[in-house]
């Protein structure tokens with residue numbers, strides 16, 4: 001039997017509870033945990049409603065407060081690691097993780113993951129189509145980094161390396177619970193290190209496709225993603241020098257399916273509000289850092305009004321900027337954090353106002369082709 005775990009923080013409690021109930025109603029699930037950062041707020045509301053869900057399905061539905069296990073900012077990583085530690089101690093056979101803010105979560109997600117585990121895959125990740133301007137950390141930071149570090153393996157080809165929807169079987173749970181790389185990563189970097197750590201376990205890795213897409217909270221200006229951006233950048237840079245999955249390691253994925261029309265039309269963030277973020281004041285330290293960039297890049301970010309602000313940040317210039325960030329970025333250094341954010345904004349805005357306007361299919365093909373090209377460059381230089 002399987003356990004289902006939902007980390008949650010500020011979501012509408014009724015949405016969290018409805019997801020807990022969907023999991024509890026599934027015959028493969030025998031217990032459900034909701035993991036909160038602290039007592040009060042959404043936690044109190046979910047805790048008050050949990051007994052009803054538990055009673056309706058005659059299964060334990062527990063609200064757990066995350067422990068302080070990691071060494072980075074205490075965030076989603078502490079929540080997932082708290083659940084992983086408990087699940088390993090209890091000898092759980094299978095553990096599902098799902099984000100609590102999904103609005104179209106349903107039994108078929110659990111079915112798909114369970115089926116793959118029944119076929120002997122030790123790790124299952126859910127993948128789903130996303131709007132052309134969604135997943136900008138995945139497309140511009142994480143997948144380019146995996147292409148650089150692990151060319152020719154299945155890691156750069158994973159659709160959602162940052163997705164929080166995954167099924168782990170017992171050997172994966174035990175190995176993750178014992179991993180310092182994973183346990184230390186208490187912040188948004190957890191998904192990156194969890195994806196990496198599970199990819200090298202050689203337990204069989206399956207991607208289950210959810211054709212309807214993952215519907216969840218989208219964003220205002222990209223300022224909302226600043227913290228996630230710098231933590232995900234730091235996490236993937238920390239994988240440098242580590243071995244990748246064994247060549248020929250077992251990896252399989254569901255075939256592609258048609259993408260829902262409404263998703264193709266969705267804009268995932270507020271473009272005008274995001275352009276205004278580029279007007280933010282520069283600190284002296286940040287100017288100093290930017291001036292040390294190669295001229296091709298400093299020209300783009302240090303912009304007197306007459307210069308283009310983001311239009312020229314194409315895939316090749318971004319490859320250069322991304323490589324510099326992978327080598328030099330320092331988490332906790334305000335100048336590096338600000339410069340990384342600015343560079344990433346220029347790349348996302350360049351893509352959004354150019355390729356993303358050419359329609360969903362062309363945009364996806366363009367993004368995929370950039371990852372393939374980065375992989376070819378990395379393979380040639382190693």
Ligand SMILES: Nc1nc2c(ncn2[C@@H]2O[C@H](COP(=O)(O)OP(=O)(O)O)[C@@H](O)[C@H]2O)c(=O)[nH]1
Pocket residue numbers: 006007008009010011035036037066074075076077079098099100101164216217
């Ligand atoms: N327990 C816990 N859950 C968190 C924390 N931070 C984020 N989450 C949950 O992690 C999930 C993913 O977060 P979300 O903001 O939707 O990220 P996004 O989908 O990548 O934009 C959601 O269910 C959040 O409630 C945290 O500090 N503690």
Ligand SMILES: [Mg+2]
Pocket residue numbers: 099101216217
């Ligand atoms: Mg979300």
